[in-house]
Amino acid sequence: MTTPPAESIAASDRTPRADDSSVVEIRGVVKRFGAYTAVDALDLDVPRGGCFGLLGPNGAGKTTSLRMIYGVTRPTAGTIRVFGIDIGADPRAVRARLGVTLQENVLIEALSAVENLRIFGRYHRLPGAELSRRIEELVDFLELGSHARLPVRALSGGLQRRIAIAMSLINDPELLILDEPTTGLDPAVRLALWSRIRDLRARGTTVIVTTHYMDEAERLCDRVAIMSAGRRVCEGAPRELIETRLAREAVELDCTRAEAVRLEAALSGAARPLRIGNRLTLYSDDSDPVVAAIHRLDGGERRALIVRPANLEDVFLTATGAKLEGGA
Ligand SMILES: Nc1ncnc2c1ncn2[C@@H]1O[C@H](COP(=O)(O)OP(=O)(O)OP(=O)(O)O)[C@@H](O)[C@H]1O
Ligand SMILES: [Mg+2]
Incomplete structure (x- = not known):
């Protein structure tokens, strides 16, 4: 194996290397709910680094696919490897290295952002000093300011979404999964979030995002896969598609x-x-x-x-x- 050039080490220890395999490999995955097939013989490779968009109409199977990638839903058939690990065999090992923002925010509304982050950081077993530093960084990164100390329920939808994203970053994940991160957000907040996602990508984090905004996918994603009725209908760089x-x-x-x-x-x-x-x-x-x-x-x-x-x-x-x- 060749040694990466010095500047790539300086830029980030996650700088993608040409020989790195896919972060997510989905092979022949089927998910049935009773007689209904939500995901149908799906094959997908998410390359390391960059932003990968999973697109498709309502009910196409995007959220179901994401849930299988982070191991809360088991495929009916097929295999999913994340970081080369079979998610079915060792979901904990995978989850320690990824962050997820669900389609609906999962926050304790009576508590502040800082308190939510502290609880989630403890779940990830971050030591006290590191957790405090990480919370400070995330409050700064997502520009939460003084809002970070108010109860979540007192905050606007845009701020709550930013807190949900901060939560998914607490363990400094190698892979970040964002299910419709910008739905319902105003144009300025969307732009600010895109810029944060680009910052993460520049640091070498792999991002998988779903969105119904095609302008967003075109501007943000290096690659997209379009799903329809549980199947992948096409995949490639937006311009190439x-x-x-x-x-x-x-x-x-x-x-x-x-x-x-x-x-x-x-x-x-x-x-x-x-x-x-x-x-x-x-x-x-x-x-x-x-x-x-x-x-x-x-x-x-x-x-x-x-x-x-x-x-x-x-x-x-x-x-x-x-x-x-x-x-x-
Ligand atoms: N737990 C479940 N039980 C039964 N059916 C389900 C379940 N979860 C999802 N489905 C069905 O599977 C299909 C795919 O749902 P999914 O949530 O993955 O779609 P989606 O692409 O994320 O859609 P949206 O863009 O509306 O979020 C839908 O028809 C949905 O009703
Ligand atoms: Mg969905």
């Missing part, structure tokens, strides 16, 4: 079903259509011929249309079964 699975540009317009059929016939496969209600979006690498075809359809009167770069939301919508008409 947009350009290889879809196209560079999108043209959006309102039209009737009959107009959409005529337009799609005129384009004869030159653009991939997605129709939701009266809104038609046409994806292609070059929108000029698409716009020209729309203008020909309109004759003299030109309707309003939007030409924009395709984004991860477009990949999400086309991959997870919003009704595709025509060429899909």
